Amino acid sequence: xxxxxxxxxxxxxxxxxxxxxxxxxxxxxxxxxxxxxxxxxxxxxxxxxxxxxxxxxxxxxxxxxxxxxxxxxxxxxxxxxxxxxxxxxxxxxxxxxxxxxxxxxxxxxxxxxxxxxxxxxxxxxxxxxxxxxxxxxxxxxxxxxxxxxxxxxxxxxxxxxxxxxxxxxxxxxxxxxxxxxxxxxxxxxxxxxxxxxxxxxxxxxxxxxxxxxxxxxxxxxxxxxxxxxxxxxxxxxxxxxxxxxxxxxxxxxxxxxxxxxxxxxxxxxxxxxxxxxxxxxxxxxxxxxxxxxxxxxxxxxxxxxxxxxxxxxxxxxxxxxxxxxxxxxxxxxxxxxxxxxxxxxxxxxxxxxxxxxxxxxxxxxxxxxxxxxxxxxxxxxxxxxxxxxxxxxxxxxxxxxxxxxxxxxxxxxxxxxxxxxxxxxxxxxxxxxxxxxxxxxxxxxxxxxxxxxxxxxxxxxxxxxxxxxxxxxxxxxxxxxxxxxxxxxxxxxxxxxxxxxxxxxxxxxxxxxxxxxxxxxxxxxxxxxxxxxxxxxxxxxxxxxxxxxxxxxxxxxxxxxxxxxxxxxxxxx
Amino acid sequence: xxxxxxxxxxxxxxxxxxxxxxxxxxxxxxxxxxxxxxxxxxxxxxxxxxxxxxxxxxxxxxxxxxxxxxxxxxxx
Numbered sequence: 001x002x003x004x005x006x007x008x009x010x011x012x013x014x015x016x017x018x019x020x021x022x023x024x025x026x027x028x029x030x031x032x033x034x035x036x037x038x039x040x041x042x043x044x045x046x047x048x049x050x051x052x053x054x055x056x057x058x059x060x061x062x063x064x065x066x067x068x069x070x071x072x073x074x075x076x077x078x079x080x081x082x083x084x085x086x087x088x089x090x091x092x093x094x095x096x097x098x099x100x101x102x103x104x105x106x107x108x109x110x111x112x113x114x115x116x117x118x119x120x121x122x123x124x125x126x127x128x129x130x131x132x133x134x135x136x137x138x139x140x141x142x143x144x145x146x147x148x149x150x151x152x153x154x155x156x157x158x159x160x161x162x163x164x165x166x167x168x169x170x171x172x173x174x175x176x177x178x179x180x181x182x183x184x185x186x187x188x189x190x191x192x193x194x195x196x197x198x199x200x201x202x203x204x205x206x207x208x209x210x211x212x213x214x215x216x217x218x219x220x221x222x223x224x225x226x227x228x229x230x231x232x233x234x235x236x237x238x239x240x241x242x243x244x245x246x247x248x249x250x251x252x253x254x255x256x257x258x259x260x261x262x263x264x265x266x267x268x269x270x271x272x273x274x275x276x277x278x279x280x281x282x283x284x285x286x287x288x289x290x291x292x293x294x295x296x297x298x299x300x301x302x303x304x305x306x307x308x309x310x311x312x313x314x315x316x317x318x319x320x321x322x323x324x325x326x327x328x329x330x331x332x333x334x335x336x337x338x339x340x341x342x343x344x345x346x347x348x349x350x351x352x353x354x355x356x357x358x359x360x361x362x363x364x365x366x367x368x369x370x371x372x373x374x375x376x377x378x379x380x381x382x383x384x385x386x387x388x389x390x391x392x393x394x395x396x397x398x399x400x401x402x403x404x405x406x407x408x409x410x411x412x413x414x415x416x417x418x419x420x421x422x423x424x425x426x427x428x429x430x431x432x433x434x435x436x437x438x439x440x441x442x443x444x445x446x447x448x449x450x451x452x453x454x455x456x457x458x459x460x461x462x463x464x465x466x467x468x469x470x471x472x473x474x475x476x477x478x479x480x481x482x483x484x485x486x487x488x489x490x491x492x493x494x495x496x497x498x499x500x501x502x503x504x505x506x507x508x509x510x511x512x513x514x515x516x517x518x519x520x521x522x523x524x525x526x527x528x529x530x531x532x533x534x535x536x537x538x539x540x541x542x543x544x545x546x547x548x549x550x551x552x553x554x555x556x557x558x559x560x561x562x563x564x565x566x567x568x569x570x571x572x573x
Numbered sequence: 574x575x576x577x578x579x580x581x582x583x584x585x586x587x588x589x590x591x592x593x594x595x596x597x598x599x600x601x602x603x604x605x606x607x608x609x610x611x612x613x614x615x616x617x618x619x620x621x622x623x624x625x626x627x628x629x630x631x632x633x634x635x636x637x638x639x640x641x642x643x644x645x646x647x648x649x
Contacts, residue, residue, distance in 0.1 A: 025608070200615075201612060202615055202619070
C-alpha cells in the first residue's frame with residue numbers, strides 16, 4: 001500500500017478509470033490495483049464509493065460514480081448484507097416465501113444493472129455470491145425442496161443469466177475465488193466483527209490480481225503469443241545430448257507433467273493464442289521430436305514461427321515478433337534457463353518473461369495462473385487463428401517461389417468483401433479497434449457499446465472487410481468508421497489487421513469509401529494520421545494514395561479520378 | 574525478537590523506525606487509523622506466528638500494550 005504513493009503516473013500513456021463499489025470494507029483493493037496497473041504502464045484513476053453506498057451510486061443519475069464516468073466498474077457484494085436477516089432464517093420460511101424472496105433479490109440486481117446501463121457506456125463487473133460451506137440444514141440440505149446452498153446457487157445462476165443478456169456486464173466468480181483459497185482463510189471472523197472486512201487483508205492482493213483479468217484486456221494489455229523454449233520446457237532433458245529416446249516425455253512422472261503442460265498450451269492455441277519456438281538446438285534433432293515423438297501434443301502445425309538455431313535468443317525473439325507481425329509487448333516467453341530469461345528481460349522489458357522452475361509438475365499451474373490471455377469477447381477469427389497462421393506459412397512459401405510482387409499478389413486471388421456493421425459484426429469490429437496497433441491511422445479504441453452507438457447513427461458509416469485468398473479465409477481483418485457531413489466525410493478510423501498488410505487491401509477498402517462518397521455528391525474526404533510508437537506502417541498510406549496535407553488534415557478531392565487496385569476482387573454486401 | 578515490533582510498526586504506518594517507541598499510539602502517529610491498525614495486527618500475527626483475540630486487539634492503546642500482549646503469547 002505504501003508502494004502506491006510512490007508511483008509517478010505521469011510517464012504512462014494508457015489511462016484507465018476504475019470505479020470500486022462494495023457492500024463491505026475493501027480498503028487496500030484500490031491501492032493494490034493502482035500498483036498492478038502501474039507495473040503494466042497503465043495510468044490508474046479511481047473512484048471508490050463510500051462504505052455500502054453502491055445503491056445510491058447506481059440509482060442516482062447525478063451520483064459521483066456517473067460524474068466520474070469510469071471505463072470499468074467493479075460491483076462487489078456480500079451475501080450476508082444482500083440477504084439481510086434472511087441470511088440466518090432462510091431455512092425457517094416456506095418454499096413459496098423462498099421463491100418470492102429470491103425473485104425480489106434478482107430484481108434488485110437487475111434494476112441496478114439497468115440503471116448503470118442507462119447512465120454509462122462502459123463495462124460493469126459484478127461479483128456472484130460465495131456459497132458458505134456451512135448449511136443450517138446439515139446433512140438434509142440436499143433433501144430440502146429448496147436448500148440454503150441451492151438458494152444462493154439460484155441467485156448466482158440468475159446473475160449469470162443477466163450478464164448473458166446485457167453485453168456490458170461481466171460476472172466475476174467470487175465463489176470460485178473463495179473455493180480456490182478456502183473460506184476459512186478468506187473469511188476471518190475477527191476482521192469481520194472489527195471492521196466488516198469480508199476478504200481477509202492478506203488476500204486482498206490475490207483478489208486484486210483476479211480483477212486484473214478484466215483490466216488487462218480493457219486496456220489492451222493482454223498477451224497474444226507464447227514463445228517457448230524446448231529442452232526442459234516442452235520435454236525433460238536435452239535432446240542434443242540424451243537423444244530422441246532419452247528425453248522425458250510421456251510415461252514417467254516428469255514426462256506426464258510435460259504432456260500436461262503441452263495440453264494446456266494446446267487449449268490456449270485453440271482459443272486463438274499464437275505459439276512459437278525459440279530454442280538453442282540442432283534443428284534436425286528438435287524437429288524430429290516435434291514431428292515424430294509419439295507423446296508430443298504440440299506439432300509443427302501449432303507453431304506460427306519456429307526458430308531453432310544457435311543464435312542469440314533475443315535476436316530470435318525479435319525475428320519471431322517481426323515475422324508473425326505482432327508487438328513484443330504481446331509476447332510471453334517461457335524458458336527454464338535463468339541466463340536466457342535475464343537476457344530477454346534485459347533486452348525487451350515489455351516481454352513477459354516466465355522463468356520455469358526445475359519442477360515440471362508446476363508448469364501447468366504456472367501457465368494457468370497467468371491471467372494475461374483474457375479477451376472481452378471471443379470471435380470466430382480468434383478460434384481459427386491457429387489455422388490462419390499455418391495458412392500464412394504456406395503463403396510465405398508461395399511468396400518465395402515468385403520473384404515479382406505484382407505477380408505474387410495476382411496469384412493470391414485476393415477477394416475483399418466489404419460489409420456494413422451489424423449486430424453480428426460489432427464484437428469483432430470493436431476487438432479490431434482495441435488491438436490493432438500497426439496499420440491504424442488514428443488508433444482510436446472503441447468498446448462494443450461505442451460501435452453499437454455509431455452503427456445506429458445514420459450520419460456515421462461503420463464497416464469492415466473480410467479478406468480471403470486461395471490459401472484460406474482471413475476473416476474480418478479491416479475496419480473503417482466514417483463521419484458523414486453533407487460536403488465532406490471525415491475518416492475517424494481506418495485500420496487493417498497486420499495479418500493482411502502489404503497486399504493492397506487497404507487501397508481497395510479506401511477506394512470503395514471514396515466511390516461511395518462520390519455517389520453521394522460529397523466534395524472531399526478528410527483523414528487524420530495520429531502517430532503512435534507503433535503505427536509507422538500506416539504513415540505514408542494517405543500520401544501514397546493521393547491525399548494532400550493541409551494543416552494537420554489529409555484531404556482527397558473527389559473530382560480527382562479514383563484508382564482501383566487491379567489485382568484483387570472487391571464485393572460489397 | 575520482540576523488538577521487531579518497532580520495525581513492523583514503522584513499516585505499516587510508513588514512518589522512520591527511529592520515531593517509534595513504547596508510547597507511540599494513534600494519538601501521535603497520524604496514519605494509525607482503525608484500518609491500518611488491522612493491517613498492523615495482520616503483520617504482527619504473520620511475523621510472530623500467533624493469533625490475537627479481539628479483546629487483545631481492542632485493548633491496544635499504544636506500542637507498550639502490543640508488547641504486553643505479545644508476551645502473553647510467549648513472544649519475548
